[in-house]
Amino acid sequence: MAELMTISKISDGLRGEVAIPGDKSISHRSVMLSGLGSTPVRITNFLHAQDCLSTVACLRALGAKIEFQSETELTVTGNGFHGLREPGTIIDAGNSGTTLRLMMGLLSAQPFFSAFTGDASLHRRPMGRVAKPLSQMGAQIYGREGNTKLPLAVVPVEGGLKGISYQSPVASAQVKSALLLAGMYADGPTTVTEPFVSRDHTERMLAAFGVPVERAGTAVTINPVKAEDYKAPEAIEVPGDISSAAYWLAAGAILPGSKLLLRNVGINETRTGILEVLQNMGAKLELRNERVSGGEAAADICVEAGPLHGTTFGAEIMPRLIDEIPIIAVAALLAEGDTVITGAGELRVKETDRLAAIEQEFNKLAPGAVEASEDGLVIHGGRTLKKARCFTYDDHRIAMSLAILGAAGEGVELENPGCVNISYPAFYGELERLRKA
Structure with missing residues (x-):
């Protein structure tokens, strides 16, 4: 009933x-990027809601240490820029398209296998718009309906990802962010050009972690990141x-x-x-x-x-x-x-x-x-x-x-x-x- x-x-x-x-978008990104650092990051005014908690669960499954001081304050400590670990089970993104699409980008660059599921709604949502450009970078992503629907598996790529220049048919912060996260680990520059500028929370937060993103009109470019240049801030206020x-x-x-x-x-x-x-x-x-x-x-x-x-x-x-x-x-x-x-x-x-x-x-x-x-x-x-x-x-x-x-x-x-x-x-x-x- x-x-x-x-x-x-x-x-x-x-x-x-x-x-x-x-902010939901910033809460997601603060946990993800903090999980790639090696020092504690205190996040305040975090959105304690199901979607963002899906991202927390995902980073914990990948080895990050996450402790809540209250519903809206937490500390995230990663194991370094190359410190994500192979999850022991399938990662559940719940209802969160942001969690899934951004993590597809990040995990495409990792040297281990990962697999995703989610709720019934997320199983219906299209992931091809992220999987397609990631595959152009060399990523190996497999799933239903031509590798566009959950469940999805991400298989490690021998030799790593290559930088690309991608003309996105849609203005999507999730597509752009997935490629920027993957681009940090690529062998050369990665550029994403959109028909219109989408929300830029990822670019702003990357800068806070010492990762510059170049902007020109509706295009953004990220260069490969050296582990020693990735510096987590002490605190992020959402x-x-x-x-x-x-x-x-x-x-x-x-x-x-x-x-x-x-x-x-x-x-x-x-x-x-x-x-x-x-x-x-x-x-x-x-x-x-x-x-x-x-x-x-x-x-x-x-x-x-x-x-x-x-x-x-x-x-x-x-x-x-x-x-x-x-x-x-x-x-x-x-x-x-x-x-x-x-x-x-x-x-x-x-x-x-x-x-x-x-x-x-x-x-x-x-x-x-x-x-x-x-x-x-x-x-x-x-x-x-x-x-x-x-x-x-x-x-x-x-x-x-x-x-x-x-x-x-x-x-x-x-x-x-x-x-x-x-x-x-x-x-x-x-x-x-x-x-x-």
């Missing part, structure tokens, strides 16, 4: 402060995840009477598309206390409710807000006029087909308001919302977006709401706290 949760209508808005949980902040940004903008202050939000320019789109829709946003920590920009963001209008955006901005499309669609439903989104075909191969899920489930709450195309959405704003029972597809971003949409209307019943544990375990508790503040 499906687990059910009822989110009731919020009539008086949301008020208060929210401490945004650590900024708050703008993808998690996005739910409160939208809720604060659309729920009448709302005023929220979101603390410590990462505002890396490759991630701030959500801010630009909401501002284009007329949202009242104010950045305060802007700062830089560990190469990553952060700020506190104040959002107030006000009237919104529809907007149009496409492929050029998509790498900077791809994970925020579901909650942007919620804001669009509460705006006046139409919102047209194109260039979002990547959403068809996320935890679920998010374009189909948005059309199917949002239309239960706002009948006829959402039309999905092959690579986008047309959202007719200003429709009357009704209460309905909706399916989350075990997708954390669909679940949280439906919760905000239901709260803005007449309520919603969510099937399998627990999937938010993938990225934001405290989400429902925060929603209740802010409605009562």
Whole structure:
């Protein structure tokens, strides 16, 4: 029997402060890169959620020592740049595409065998976009459906990997990061060129470990790394995840009477598309206390409710807000006029087909308001919302977006709401706290 949760209508808005949980992308990378060092790295504001814990389990299986001081603080000590060890069993990446794709890059360069599995959702997701360029570097990766689906095995390469110049057909931080991680161990420079610049957390963190990455337009190049040049920092502070902040940004903008202050939000320019789109829709946003920590920009963001209008955006901005499309669609439903989104075909191969899920489930709450195309959405704003029972597809971003949409209307019943544990375990508790503040 499906687990059910009822989110009731919020009539008086949301008020208060929210401490945004650590950035998921940066939490993953901080553990991976720290696991290649030889000295302890203290990581603070780590995202203690299922996806990031999958990365922790993976690095432990490869011989890194990882100790938690609290849920959000841990110390990672590796065995050196060439110190990863052959795992004693199959590595389980859980639901985490980031864990799997980045580790495919890193382990392609290691002198031992490794194998991966994951949950049912991850078994459906395409890994060919990473396996193909890695195979051009000489990597040997084997799996289902032409070596593109889990389970996957990575076999050591005699003579090691070779550096390549790769023209990526998609702007994907996961593809880029996998090749950069593999490129550290290659025999020459590795260059990745994207159609648009994707999020650059890997490049920034590599610099913190003494590994320079050269940038030229939409291309990045990494040179082979000498073990003695790889220097782990003593500490990494993870900024708050703008993808998690996005739910409160939208809720604060659309729920009448709302005023929220979101603390410590990462505002890396490759991630701030959500801010630009909401501002284009007329949202009242104010950045305060802007700062830089560990190469990553952060700020506190104040959002107030006000009237919104529809907007149009496409492929050029998509790498900077791809994970925020579901909650942007919620804001669009509460705006006046139409919102047209194109260039979002990547959403068809996320935890679920998010374009189909948005059309199917949002239309239960706002009948006829959402039309999905092959690579986008047309959202007719200003429709009357009704209460309905909706399916989350075990997708954390669909679940949280439906919760905000239901709260803005007449309520919603969510099937399998627990999937938010993938990225934001405290989400429902925060929603209740802010409605009562």
